[in-house]
Amino acid sequence: MRRVAVTGAGVVSALGVGVSSFWSALRAGTSGIGPIRAVDCSGIKFSNGAEVPDFNPLLHFDAKTAGQLDRSVQFAGIAAAEAIAHSGAALVPERTAVVTGCAIGGKPTEDHTYRLLYAEGRTRFDPMSIPKVMTSASASYISMRHGITGPCYTVSTACASAAHAIGQAFWMVRSGQVDVAVTGGTEAPVTLGMLRAWEAMRVVAPDTCRPFSRDRRGLILGEGAAVVVLEDLDAAVARGARVHAEICGFGMSSDAGHLTAPSADGAARAMSAALRDAGLDATQIGYVNAHGTGTAANDSTETRAIRAVFAAPPLVSATKSMHGHALGASPALEAVATILALRDGVLPPTAHFTEADPECDLDVIPNRARDVQVEAALSNSFAFGGLNAVLAFRRYVGSGQE
Amino acid sequence: MPETISERVRRVVAETQKLPADRVQDESTFRELGIDSLDGLNILFALEEEFAVEVPDDAAKEFASVREAVEGIERLLAAKNA
Numbered sequence: 001m002r003r004v005a006v007t008g009a010g011v012v013s014a015l016g017v018g019v020s021s022f023w024s025a026l027r028a029g030t031s032g033i034g035p036i037r038a039v040d041c042s043g044i045k046f047s048n049g050a051e052v053p054d055f056n057p058l059l060h061f062d063a064k065t066a067g068q069l070d071r072s073v074q075f076a077g078i079a080a081a082e083a084i085a086h087s088g089a090a091l092v093p094e095r096t097a098v099v100t101g102c103a104i105g106g107k108p109t110e111d112h113t114y115r116l117l118y119a120e121g122r123t124r125f126d127p128m129s130i131p132k133v134m135t136s137a138s139a140s141y142i143s144m145r146h147g148i149t150g151p152c153y154t155v156s157t158a159c160a161s162a163a164h165a166i167g168q169a170f171w172m173v174r175s176g177q178v179d180v181a182v183t184g185g186t187e188a189p190v191t192l193g194m195l196r197a198w199e200a201m202r203v204v205a206p207d208t209c210r211p212f213s214r215d216r217r218g219l220i221l222g223e224g225a226a227v228v229v230l231e232d233l234d235a236a237v238a239r240g241a242r243v244h245a246e247i248c249g250f251g252m253s254s255d256a257g258h259l260t261a262p263s264a265d266g267a268a269r270a271m272s273a274a275l276r277d278a279g280l281d282a283t284q285i286g287y288v289n290a291h292g293t294g295t296a297a298n299d300s301t302e303t304r305a306i307r308a309v310f311a312a313p314p315l316v317s318a319t320k321s322m323h324g325h326a327l328g329a330s331p332a333l334e335a336v337a338t339i340l341a342l343r344d345g346v347l348p349p350t351a352h353f354t355e356a357d358p359e360c361d362l363d364v365i366p367n368r369a370r371d372v373q374v375e376a377a378l379s380n381s382f383a384f385g386g387l388n389a390v391l392a393f394r395r396y397v398g399s400g401q402e
Numbered sequence: 403m404p405e406t407i408s409e410r411v412r413r414v415v416a417e418t419q420k421l422p423a424d425r426v427q428d429e430s431t432f433r434e435l436g437i438d439s440l441d442g443l444n445i446l447f448a449l450e451e452e453f454a455v456e457v458p459d460d461a462a463k464e465f466a467s468v469r470e471a472v473e474g475i476e477r478l479l480a481a482k483n484a
Contacts, residue, residue: 045459202443202459217459260440297439 004173005236005243005396008087008229009336010079010184013323014050014222017060017078019086022226022323022333023340026348027369031322033208033220033352038190046204050222050324051190068128069141070106075225075329076138076186077145084146087229088241089180093149097178098142099169100154100227101161101185103328103383104194106133111191138186138225150178159291161185161328163381163389166228166335167250170391173230184227184332195221201260203295209325211292211318211350212299212364214357219293222324226332228339233396243396245342248376249278255386262298262382267291267305270388274378275309278392285314285392286374287347289338290364291382292318293325300359302380307362315372317365321351331381335391338379342395345373407479408472410452415468418448431467449475455482 011018014032015025025032032050041047057066057074069077080098084091109132116122131137136154143152151172155165162185169183198204198221205218236243251273255266275282290302299318306313319337326333341347346369353366376394383389405413412426419426419441426435432442442465446457449471455478457465465471 200443200447202446202462206459258438258440261438 002174002176003233004170004230004247005233005241006228006245006247006339007089007231007236007241007243008083009226009244009339010082010086011224011226011333011336012052012075012078013224013226013326013333014052015323016053018082019336022336026319026322026337027346029349029351029367029369031208031351033324036190039192039195041195044195045199046206048208048220049190050220052224068132070132070137070188071108072102072106072186072188073132073137073141075188075223076100076184076227077141079184079186079225079227080142080146080182083227083229084182089229089231091146091148091180093147095150095179096148097151097169097172097181098139098148099165099181099183100139100142101156101163101165101328101332102135102138102154103156103158103161103187104189105135106137107191107194108188109133111193142182146182148182156328157387157389158383158385159325159327159330160381160383160387160389161331163331163379163391164252166332166391167252167389170230170247170250173232179235180229180231182227182229184225185329186225187327187329188223189221189327190223205294208352209294209321210352210354211290211294211321212357212360212362213353214355216294216296216299218295219320219325222326224323224326224333225329226336228335245339246394246396247391248394249274249280249392251275251277251390253388255388257386260384262301263386264301264304264308266386266388267302267380267382268308270390271305271309271378271380274390274392278394280376280392280394282310284376285310285378286372287314287338287341287377288316289334289377289379290316290318291380292320292350294318294320298382302382303360303362313362315347315365315370316362317348317350319348331379331389334379334381338377338393342374342377342393345371347372347374407476411449411472411475412468414448414452415445418444426468428469428472453479455479
């Protein structure tokens with residue numbers, strides 16, 4: 001089977017537009033969490049979020065195209081263009097795949113049109129409403145914009161969406177079904193309807209996101225997109241591409257248990273499956289980018305899962321403390337953080353950390369990044385509905401150096 | 403005679419959980435009634451509607467039995483009418 005290289009990455013997040021702003025903020029432990037601007041939060045129990053700052057689609061699309069794309073698709077389009085340019089790959093249309101992850105589709109468009117319908121009594125809709133709200137709009141846009149004619153689809157598994165997407169894309173490249181995959185996830189959940197719905201779940205923090213801290217009070221909603229370019233490692237090396245890391249494993253499991261309560265067993269089985277798929281021993285893993293939402297239940301359960309898989313737990317951090325929980329896009333943001341951590345030998349911290357919790361007895365790299373070169377790493381994603389997906393990456397040290 | 407707060411809480415719990423009314427007693431814990439965290443969210447939602455109060459997230463964590471829910475609602479109603 002082929003080895004698979006990550007040769008490009010693109011990001012739009014609360015830490016700005018572009019991989020470099022994302023990575024420099026994560027390395028500095030800078031959080032993108034602040035007061036929500038897109039929605040008037042009066043009367044809602046929380047008012048902080050992780051929105052893309054000063055996002056102006058007209059800096060990235062002509063006016064006509066911008067009007068045809070939901071905010072979530074704009075994010076994906078920008079991230080994909082950056083990833084493809086960054087990779088330098090010359091895409092062979094029918095040998096390239098696009099696989100995106102998205103949990104909720106074009107909610108900003110939906111919220112806007114429903115407000116016109118229900119609150120203002122308008123009966124004429126934007127004719128683009130349907131193609132804007134479909135969950136797969138990002139995959140279609142990337143395919144059309146870059147002339148990619150191979151397998152193209154979207155995976156929707158709530159907050160694990162992009163991990164399932166990247167994992168499937170990785171398997172397609174590894175098996176030789178395609179040579180290159182453009183894959184990641186996108187989400188734009190900051191609408192009044194979504195904020196009220198999340199409020200009713202009582203899992204959003206009124207202050208900020210403090211994963212693994214004893215005083216954590218919940219998650220912080222975020223938005224954005226991240227896309228990576230995966231390709232046959234030998235071909236990438238042959239064309240002189242920079243290999244940022246290898247993607248080497250993908251594991252999935254289902255809790256088959258509770259709709260919202262996480263299961264340590266399900267999470268542990270997904271991590272073990274990713275290790276098996278990668279042919280890695282647990283001792284080779286030096287870092288886990290945790291699902292780490294900052295809810296009471298997730299972080300203690302994830303700690304138990306990590307301890308079940310690793311006799312000596314690796315370093316762990318939760319970058320959601322900085323880019324927020326961008327639902328189906330989160331796994332893609334975290335995959336990019338993990339890839340760059342392996343490339344640069346810097347592990348991003350868990351920001352906003354205040355106080356250790358005995359139920360989360362891991363080294364979570366509190367508040368300050370750590371210069372540690374690890375050999376391999378996992379990125380965990382666990383969705384409501386019990387759907388778990390874990391990606392494994394390994395440092396690429398170049399041919400002849402292994 | 404109007405329903406007491408306790409009767410109203412028990413009715414709301416029984417209705418949202420589709421339980422026979424006599425199964426829900428003041429002494430019943432949510433665990434005994436098979437009520438998990440997600441059921442608890444639905445009960446809180448229904449109690450907020452029934453009593454026109456808002457149960458803060460921190461207070462909600464203390465609702466683990468019918469009696470605790472009744473006491474919590476009584477405190478919220480007292481604060482509202484103060």
